[in-house]
Amino acid sequence: MKRILTSTILIATLAVSACTNPSRFGADGSGSGSGAAGAGAGAGNIVPGSANDPTSTAYFQQAIGDRVLFEVDQSTLTPTGRTTLDGQAAWLATNTDYQAVIEGHADEQGTREYNLALGERRANSAREYLVSKGIAGSRLRVVSYGKERPIEICSEEACYTKNRRAVTVLAGGLTS
């Protein structure tokens, strides 16, 4: 009963955040499958480990949203980011087998060392928010890649906005 309730809340969260930030699912366009995942979960037609299994990493990435984005040179969470992290916190609270490494990233407009520090700030912002929502800090590590791992490669704001991110990467779990 609890599991079903949580899923319903998460699908509602998805619907809200997908409207405000459709690009957050990353470069591969995998976000487009999230509606189907939600519908599949609702219909009870679940393939374990697939995106329509609410306990799967794929579900976390696609339906919950594994990343939050930041303004230029900022590590403050945006309202959209907090909504995404609310979903991550609820999911992590349910799926207690998982731990996570939160990866902080910067766009290329900055020096290497500063961007490493800035990425750590961003990852830590996400971590602190999750901890404030009740997730044990021992489950959450942070790492910064600075500007070393962009997902978009154009030198324009359209790409930079997706590169300034903190990505929650799951580890552990029964199906991973």
Place this chain on the structure above:
Amino acid sequence: MSIRLLIMGLALACVAIMGGPNAAQAQQGPLRIEITEGVIEPLPFAVPSFQPESGAAGQMAVDLARVVSEDLTGTGLFREIPASAFISTVSDFNAPIQYADWKAINAQALVTGAVNVSGNSLNVKFRLYDVFSGAELGSGLQFSGTVDGWRRMAHKVADAVYSRITGEGGYFDSRVVYVSETGPKDNRSKRLAIMDYDGANVQYLTDSSSIVLAPRFSPTGDRVLYTSYESGFPRIYVLDIGSVSRRVLESAEGTMSFAPRFSPSGETVVYSLAQGGNTDIYTMDIGSGQSVRLTNTPSIETAPSFSPDGSRIVFESDRSGTQQLYIMPVTGGEATRISFGSGRYGTPVWSPRGDLVAFTKQNAGRFHIGVMRLDGSEERLLTASFLDEGPTWAPNGRVIMFARETQGAGGSSSLFSVDISGRNLKKVPTPEGGSDPSWSPLQK
């Protein structure tokens, strides 16, 4: 072109390595490139092929003269007169110089040399002549070594010539450790590489299985500090160049360590440690592993660099709201801000001469490599591009190498050098892309 215009527009009132004396001056005084202000006129010189003094030395005699010439012309301060213009030949290292023949083609300096190869041992002699004074400049010197180290012998000859004419220390017999890069921006492979200052003799020190960043030479050139993700988290490693063996220096759980540099003694490392969303500067005694925290603020403090006397540290901090440069005592404590121009300043590096700080500046969407005095005065921007960063000083404090990343999806990173007057900007050849250069001290 825009760079040149920019530099001119700043109306520099400071030190610059300039062209040589005109012919009239040369006839009255010793051969000398003075460090003055003025129009660049590279000093014309001749380096005939060295004299082979053994049967096996023929090709070496040609190659040595070529590398000496490339070193000198590469500074932008010298211009080689081609052999096709020579009137005299030098057929004997000890024969008198026919000064009139070299004057006639306006060779102000003449370098002659001789080479002896015996088995794997190599002996190189050279002499430098001030043609218009009709006299030798300094005494002849000779260097002995091994055949496979022949380029170093050429660099040593060129360093001696450069030093005698400019009065500055040389920098040709030096190496650069850097990050060799391949692949697009979203899938870039990085590995540490070491090469001669001019891009020759590249060797790789790590594989590209994990991200490596910002190698930094020890004061004696025998070790390199760098940051690697091989544990999954950024950690500082020290690598012995001779044995290519490495060990991790700093690995506290739940932290990231990066931006290391050696102290002038080589016994201490200054670095940044990030924990809980805050990056501060620490020093660590390499022998004992004991760390001391030097800054303790909620802002980002990183990119520390020692003064040559080891008493102070220049670093960047965003405590004012944006990245700026500060100097603090080596023990920590109150820091003095030195950068006050518009824009953001990062990656400060103290000059080996102690007189200047080189930095990366971001302003109005452009990146610059620049230098300023220790009180922040006389700021000069030497370059401008989409993304220049990470300066490193030549051993003599007269040339800076840095990395330039080009714009857009197909962008890549290359090494460049520029002298501290902003002249002689040029690409340093590397087999792959390059970033994060660190220039060694002059080799012994």
